[in-house]
Amino acid sequence: MIQHKDLDDPQVREVIVVGGGIAGLSAAIYLGRAQRDTLVIDSGHSMAKWEPVVENYLGFADGVAGEDLLREGRKQAERHEVDFAADEIEAIKREDSIFVLRGQERTYQAQRLLLATGIFHLPPEIPGVNECLGHSMFFCKDCDGFRVREKRIAICGANDEAVEYALGMLLYSACVVIATNGERPHWSGAHASWLEEYEIPVYEGRIDDVEHRERKILSLRFARGEEVKIDYIFTTRGDVFHTELAEQLGVKLDEEGQIEVDRCLRTNFPGLYAAGCVTPANCQMIIAAGQGAAAAQAINRDLFEQSLESHSLRRFREVQLQEEETVPEDGNGQRRKGPSRS
Ligand SMILES: Cc1cc2nc3c(=O)[nH]c(=O)nc-3n(C[C@H](O)[C@H](O)[C@H](O)COP(=O)(O)OP(=O)(O)OC[C@H]3O[C@@H](n4cnc5c(N)ncnc54)[C@H](O)[C@@H]3O)c2cc1C
Numbered sequence: 001m002i003q004h005k006d007l008d009d010p011q012v013r014e015v016i017v018v019g020g021g022i023a024g025l026s027a028a029i030y031l032g033r034a035q036r037d038t039l040v041i042d043s044g045h046s047m048a049k050w051e052p053v054v055e056n057y058l059g060f061a062d063g064v065a066g067e068d069l070l071r072e073g074r075k076q077a078e079r080h081e082v083d084f085a086a087d088e089i090e091a092i093k094r095e096d097s098i099f100v101l102r103g104q105e106r107t108y109q110a111q112r113l114l115l116a117t118g119i120f121h122l123p124p125e126i127p128g129v130n131e132c133l134g135h136s137m138f139f140c141k142d143c144d145g146f147r148v149r150e151k152r153i154a155i156c157g158a159n160d161e162a163v164e165y166a167l168g169m170l171l172y173s174a175c176v177v178i179a180t181n182g183e184r185p186h187w188s189g190a191h192a193s194w195l196e197e198y199e200i201p202v203y204e205g206r207i208d209d210v211e212h213r214e215r216k217i218l219s220l221r222f223a224r225g226e227e228v229k230i231d232y233i234f235t236t237r238g239d240v241f242h243t244e245l246a247e248q249l250g251v252k253l254d255e256e257g258q259i260e261v262d263r264c265l266r267t268n269f270p271g272l273y274a275a276g277c278v279t280p281a282n283c284q285m286i287i288a289a290g291q292g293a294a295a296a297q298a299i300n301r302d303l304f305e306q307s308l309e310s311h312s313l314r315r316f317r318e319v320q321l322q323e324e325e326t327v328p329e330d331g332n333g334q335r336r337k338g339p340s341r342s
Contacts, residue, residue, distance in 0.1 A: 009085075012098055012109040013039045015299055018089050018245065019116035021046030022285045023276025025073035026292030027114055027299075032080025034300040039110070040077065041103060043088035046070055047118055047277070048285060050134040056143060057285050069285070092245045099271065111306075112299045115259065115267075115274045116292060117242035119283065124156045124235040126181060126207045135215035137233045141165060142284060145172045148232045154220060156207075157236035158183035163191040165236055166200050177228065179220055182206030203228060241278055254280055265295035273299055 015031050017024045020042030031038040048054075048066035055063045074084065087103035092113070094100070101108045121139040123130055129137055138144040150173050155166045158180035169176045178200060185192075185202065195202065205222035210233070212218055220228045241257045252260045252268045259274040261267055267274055275281075275295040276288035307313045 008107045009039075009109065011037075012111065013037050014110070014303055015039075015112045015114065016041060016099065016101060016108055016110035017114045017116055018042075018101070019046075019118060019242075019276070019278075020044075020070075020074065020084065021116060021118050021276065021288070022048055022069065022073070023118075023288040023292035023295075024114070024116035025070065025077055026289040027116060027275060027296040028077035028082045028292075029073070029080060030293050030296030031300065032077055032082040034296070036300060036303065039083045039085060039108065041085045041087050041089055041101070041108065044086060045118075047121070051143070052134055054143075054285060055147065066285075089245060092248050094249065094271075097271070111271065112303060113272050114265075114292075114295050114299065115246055115272070115278060116276045116288075116295075117245065117278050119242060119277045120240040121235075122237040122240065124181065124233070124237055126156070126210055129210045129212070129217075129233070132210070132212055132215050132217055132233070136212065136217040136231065137235065139235060140283065141168055141172075141234065142282070144232075144234075145169060148172055151175070151231040152229060153177070153232050153234065154179045154203075154228070154230045155234050155236065156181055158185045158187070159236070160187045160191050161236045163187045163195060163200075165234060167194055167198060169234070170198060170200075177201045177203060177230070179203045179207060179228075182223075239283075243278060246272070246274065246278075256280070264298035265291060266298065271302075 014037040017027050017038065017040045020040045024040055028038055028040045048070055051066035053063040054066055054069065057064060087105040089101045089103045091102040092099060099110045099113045123133065152175045153169050153173050155162050155169065155178050162178055166176050166178050182205065203222065205224055205226065207220050208223045209221040210217055211221060217230060217233060220230055243253055243257060243259055246259050249269050249272065251272065254260050258280045259267055259278050261274050261279045265273045265275050273295045275291035277283040281287050281291055
């Protein structure tokens with residue numbers, strides 16, 4: 001049982017963003033610039049950390065490290081007075097119109113909530129290969145197909161998706177094989193005939209070992225002693241979507257387990273938004289960033305409409321008139337005197 005420290009945040013934030021990866025940071029920058037009191041709570045496991053050189057993010061012709069994008073994104077959000085908490089949220093409920101979040105460290109409250117909790121790509125069940133992740137073992141052809149052109153590529157998997165991956169990789173390389181790692185193939189007849197048509201070899205044996213040096217894969221070694229030289233592995237074992245918090249509120253998921261959102265990134269739960277890979281968006285950094293920005297704009301609009309309804313817009317003008325001796329020029333170019341404060 002988790003012991004709560006006596007640190008609970010008494011402040012009801014206008015917005016809390018759970019997840020400080022690409023989507024969450026992008027939302028935070030927009031919310032900070034919209035002058036919203038925003039807190040980002042992050043457990044620090046963004047998938048972006050796995051990518052040493054992101055080559056497909058707009059504006060970085062020579063690539064950028066995923067870690068650098070995260071660090072600079074956070075700096076940018078902090079410049080706009082967004083607060084950050086290192087914590088992992090375990091439970092969410094709504095009391096009246098306020099979201100109450102219980103983290104491992106403390107509890108938090110907010111009027112609006114954005115879930116940008118991401119996903120986890122399941123690595124293949126092959127011993128000793130995890131250190132090659134992001135270097136010579138990949139999950140995503142849109143991210144990494146280009147960088148493996150004309151190399152020897154193995155697709156790990158035994159279903160339709162693995163076959164389509166292998167076929168898709170033919171755009172990049174003529175040397176593509178499928179390794180099912182001991183699993184019996186369960187692709188459709190149509191997929192089987194495409195494999196035949198395009199002469200893609202299928203290895204059904206269990207992979208005993210992957211030979212690699214300095215994170216560079218060299219070959220697959222099968223249980224029966226066979227060895228196949230390859231340069232890169234792409235794996236299609238599937239993803240785990242971080243939707244536990246959404247599920248606690250009864251939020252609707254789609255058939256793949258992703259949080260359903262509308263065009264404004266609203267879930268079916270009032271006041272709750274979701275952005276990034278945890279939604280049905282294609283899991284790409286630039287898309288996550290775009291969704292984070294769009295969600296932030298929708299949240300800002302939502303809070304604005306709420307304050308119009310409740311006549312509670314911040315009354316900066318009143319404060320300004322009281323505090324300043326003068327106010328902007330009138331139509332004759334004369335500076336008017338502010339109201340007397342005496
Ligand atoms: C090996 C690899 C290489 C990749 N290469 C590329 C590439 O080259 N180009 C590209 O466009 N994309 C690439 N991607 C995909 C890219 O990383 C994702 O699209 C992007 O990170 C998604 O952003 P996100 O904000 O949705 O999720 P993430 O960036 O994963 O952020 C989610 C954040 O939420 C936090 N979180 C989750 N649950 C909680 C909780 N309960 N409480 C608090 N915090 C929580 C996590 O710790 C994490 O920091 C790659 C992914 C991998 C794994």
